[in-house]
Amino acid sequence: MDTRPAASTDPTLEADVFARDCTSRPVLQDITGRWGVLALVALREGPYRFAALRRRVDGVSERMLSQTLQSLERDGMVHREVQQTIPPKVEYTLTELGARVAEHLEALIVTLETSMDTVRAAQAAYHRE
């Protein structure tokens, strides 16, 4: 028997991603989605235009990158600025919140990238079983 308290449904409490109806959960999915993570971390390098960002996030389709950026803009993670040049330029940058989120994602990625020997050893052991 699990003795932990059941998730509360009191709306005055703080957000809780563990509660299935919490509004934070779809946002968590946007920022940890396959392309969301990479777009946010890429934008830590500085502002990007769409085509350059698409080259940076290797393998993403135009449609998926466009949907990803729309979600991130809607959630307040990414700012989209249209510059009134001819032709107009559209540039994407991180918001203050997006920058904080992206910092955690980058730390996660660095941990993973520097631990791939451990991961590969685990994968080999798992498949030997």
Added chain:
Amino acid sequence: MDTRPAASTDPTLEADVFARDCTSRPVLQDITGRWGVLALVALREGPYRFAALRRRVDGVSERMLSQTLQSLERDGMVHREVQQTIPPKVEYTLTELGARVAEHLEALIVTLETSMDTVRAAQAAYHRE
């Protein structure tokens, strides 16, 4: 024109999640997947048996949690221990690497949960446009 260097394919270089064929990319998807994030962060609370973990990760199906735990075990993030009791107990814990990954994920979740006012304001502004 993007002047950043193209992703190298030199296998002696470190893992790079931005490269589409890098072996770290599917692992990133496992740890940032919808249920992977929640399972890893829940396991920071201590060892869990399957049914209790499923109650904690509110909304996950048995099948999805089972698949999630299998991926996390294969990637070396989660340790699955079968205790030789009658009936046998199966307990899940974080590995050392899983604990480091889960720490970053929890920091990400705390940032998100404490910023939901900012997120909701951005969402409202986006839908007014």
